[in-house]
Amino acid sequence: MATIKDVARKADVGVGTVSRVINQSDAVRPQTRKKVLQAIDDLNFSPNLSARRLSLGKTWQIAVILPYLTLPSYVERLRGVQQEIGSTDYYPILYSVGSPEQRDEYLNMLSEKTQVDGLLIISMPLSRQQTRKITRNQIPAVLIDAADPILSHIVVDDVAGGELATQHLIDLGHQKIAYLSDYLDTPFQSSGKDRYQGYRIALQKAGIPFREEYLKEGPKGREQAYQTALQLLTHSDPPSAVFTSCDTKAIGVLDAARHLNIPVPDQLSLIGYDNIRDSEFLNLTTISQPLLESGVQGTRLLLDLVENNQQGQLSVELPLTLITRDTTGPAPG
Amino acid sequence: MATIKDVARKADVGVGTVSRVINQSDAVRPQTRKKVLQAIDDLNFSPNLSARRLSLGKTWQIAVILPYLTLPSYVERLRGVQQEIGSTDYYPILYSVGSPEQRDEYLNMLSEKTQVDGLLIISMPLSRQQTRKITRNQIPAVLIDAADPILSHIVVDDVAGGELATQHLIDLGHQKIAYLSDYLDTPFQSSGKDRYQGYRIALQKAGIPFREEYLKEGPKGREQAYQTALQLLTHSDPPSAVFTSCDTKAIGVLDAARHLNIPVPDQLSLIGYDNIRDSEFLNLTTISQPLLESGVQGTRLLLDLVENNQQGQLSVELPLTLITRDTTGPAPG
């Protein structure tokens, strides 16, 4: 492989001049430039990236840390990252995380600098300690789909989302609205709680009293939701509408309604959250968040940090949208 | 940022010794090692990757060139790559290709060496010229889901797959079998065409005449397939079975059948291709190709090339399987 020295010799110039030509920089006399270009072409020269990086102290690489691509939402956010980064000189290195241990391993390694110019962390909240390590080492970092007390991040306003969903049901005339959720009190993920808060706000604004028996928490998953819904719907005074904290749960409720022969949306309106792929197929009304957009904006934010070496936290809140499909309708009676 | 020199000074040893400790190499006296480790810890030292790469003449990075992640099959193959590469010291850099121009740009750049240690090219046939450039520069490269006259590659026998699918329908007594596909004549992908060939072969073997109006080409995607299927199924003499070149399209056809109130599989049998994740949920009969496995094997092959610097082409053909689910049944009447 030819080096810059070879080119310099061949073109009968100094290495500095070759470097200047390569970097399209400054003033090189046209005839000199031509000589150099010719030599580069003759020798099929291409600069060594590692050398350039060492010299420049910059890698032009961004670490993208995200869960192993099992969920469509991860893929979608990644697509956003790619879309945005594609128009820059940076390249993404994928760190696909399959377990908490692996996550910690990667994060540890990457917070030691000199590996990449910045960290983009997707759908993965950080521990206090990890956050501290990153800030201490002054590594530009942005979280997508996770909040952080110190680092910049892109999130959605789940309180507003909860309100949006509930308001939709209220607008349809519903008064007896249940909320079915994952456990509200977990230290790891606050979205369920936020959505619940939105639910309460919407009720309050509409002057509908909150009813304890319409709030159901439980473990994650469709099956769990199915069981809970069976109870809820056979209650002596059952709700006419259910808002679930995620689409997976909504599907469980849909199963239960079908099992109990309760027609949806005639007898029961149902709204989920997240707009997962299955929801489209099942025609589930839901709240959608801008997944791709989160990747785009997160990348943009990170590159800003990297390039301008800006300090300070920036947190962006993306808007949610109501997707009206076939599982919500006017309140019966 | 601390360098190896700082560590050496602090531990009162030579830089060579520090390097030896970092690389867990050779013989360093335990007490010396301890001193060095202490200094490394004190200074929060972490070696500069660019320097190391320059010195070693190796990047530990693999370029993964693949189409923008629109199709689940791309994602699935990528997952295979990640799974396999995760257990090594290498890391993938994603080059997501959105257009032929971009593909050429990336390939050109990457064939110039010193950027990465190897090229993994997914779902993207190369031109003669590109192949030549890569071989001339002696860059280890492997194609997944595309054949090549010179470079190693992982493929499936799509002609056999097309035949397998069609034969399945014929076995069920179908005579009016449509084939719905991406555009057949594209320089970008040949699998659609191969599958089509298999379709024709199966028809011929069974003595069923080919009918022009049962062949539908069109752009990628579910929505497109939906539209096409609406036409096809409202034809005066509609097919009793449809074979689509991919599951995404099959799902579109399923939508159309539902929209037209055509029961599947009673009135219409439907077989897809690829066995994407959604197919399982939808109980779609399909031809399964080991997508994830292709990523795994391709990566393994490439790393072999990289590490052993082996020459010679290796081409692996992965087996296809018929997955019988609920969308195919006996021909009506």
Place this chain on the structure above:
DNA sequence: GATCAGTTTGGAACCGCTTCCAAAGGGACT
């Protein structure tokens, strides 16, 4: 043709690591 300011150029020094070679150190044996 001498002077001068501005432009262009060559090349040493540097980025931070690995590795090779020679030198120093250690222990077993005479």
Place this chain on the structure above:
DNA sequence: AGTCCCTTTGGAAGCGGTTCCAAACTGATC
């Protein structure tokens, strides 16, 4: 204590770029 061989160590050289500085060149002006 001296010898020998093996282990351990220090540090210079090299990887291939960029950049800074001083030197060389340019041509306009007197």
